[in-house]
Each structure stands twice: as structure tokens, then as C-alpha cells.
Amino acid sequence: MSDPEPLSFGVRVTRGKVEVKVPVCKDEQIVEITAYLPEPPQDVLFKAANSAGTAAQNGAFTLWQDGVWKADGFSPREVDQARAELPDVLDVGYLDSKGGKAGDALDLKAAAAATPSDGSYWTRNGIRTAEAIDRQLKCNSSKTN
Template structure:
């Protein structure tokens, strides 16, 4: 049948182009991004370690309700700005607490099970990380360690994942 038309290759090509153009493919949004946020439970307090380079200083932290991530803009349930202690400036944040910050929101009620923790540095740059509170609470940590997606890490190990020598 020499006159038989091949339909599959053009259809497959069109589908591949459409998926790539729409961004609908599986893979990390930034494969080179190896940064991690750390979290741990201290009594009834959640302490988060945000990765920062030695020259960076935290400016603002926002916590969104990731359980409502299907919303276009998940609600901000807590924020803090104007760090005034050395630990807050270096990215150690006690969520729901006024400790270390000039301004902050009140504790949310109820506290969401999954948080999206976002931050801004003095240049206005920042990132966000999703933290599962049940996973953090269940983590077996040694003193000074934080739960991360890659296992227990110290604050220094979390900061060391950043490429602080890249000129931007």
C-alpha cells in the first residue's frame, strides 16, 4: 500500500510541541536548585531555618496555608518583618512568635498542617518552601538539627547548600 498516509508522526509532533509550549511536562522547575529549608519542633513552637549566605540578612517571612494551595493565592496566615536579633537575621525564625522581629502577625487559629514558608532578603529576592508539620513533628533529630526533605541537617549544613560565590 504505497499510498497509505502516515498520521501518527505529525500528531505526535504536534502533541509534543503543545505540551512543551504549555509547560506541561514532568520535571523540577529549577534542577540546579538544591537549597533546603529546615524545621523543628521545640515544645509547642515551630522553628524554621531559612538558608542564607553569610552576606545576606533576612528581611521578611510569610507563612501561607499550603493546605489551601488550590486557591490562586493561598492565604497568608502569619508574617514577621524587621529582624532585630542575630538569629532572626541569620534565618532562624520561631513561627507564631514575636521573638526577634519588630513587626509580626498574631498566631493563626488553627495552625495549618502544611505550610508554605516564604522569605525576602534585603535585595527583595526570596524563595518559598513547603513544610509538612506532621513530618517535622515525627522527625528524630539530634540537638541543633532541623528536618529537611533530605534528612536531618544543621543550620550550617542548610546554609552550605547555597552557592554564595555566584555574582548576580
């Protein structure tokens, strides 16, 4: 049996803004977000937690805007403000309210060159809607995305 395909996160890079979409089921919430460099020692650039807002429920949030790390609706815990530029590739991970966790390497350079329409994101598997990103998860059928 082969390993399951890892989850693919979405990203949109426009006008100094990085928006991320992580897969989430409707009965779960994102409770922690971490952004870090993909190469060892994998320095943490940004970490945020404790959200009960819409970003935690739908898994879509702004991660970077105009040179500042942020995550809409989350409380920052760790921020590397010394790094004024984004790397070409950024690893992003999350922890959900049921203890599930996932991560993906986001190619910010490729995402910036893509032109996804509103509600869609660049993924390593091509442009996907937020709904398609969520459908990667096998959610409870009574509360499916």
C-alpha cells in the same frame, strides 16, 4: 539543562513550638518572613519584617509557640489569630537584604515525628544541620557560611 533543586528549609516541631531555619549567607539578612497555606487561595497566616537581630542574620527563628504566631526579633505585620491550629503543611517564604527570595513547603506533621538533635532540623531531604541548610547557597567565598 535541568532546573536547579529548590532550596530546602529546615523545621523543628517540639512541645508546642515551631522553629524554622532558612538558608542565608553571612553577608545577607532576612528582612521579611511570610507563612501561608499551601493550597489556593494561599491565605497568609503570618507576615513579619524589619529585623536586625540574630534571627535575621542566621535565618533561625521560632515561628509559632503555644498557639501564637511570632518570629523572634521580627515585627509582625499581618497575623491570622483566628486560626488556632497549625496546618499539616505550611508554606514559608522569605526576602533577604539583597532582594533574594525563596520559599519551601514545610511538612509539620513529618517534622513533629522526627527527632533532630540540637542544632539540626527536619528538611524534605532528611535531617540537616543549620550549616548544611546554609551551604545550599553559593555564598561569597570571602564570607562563606
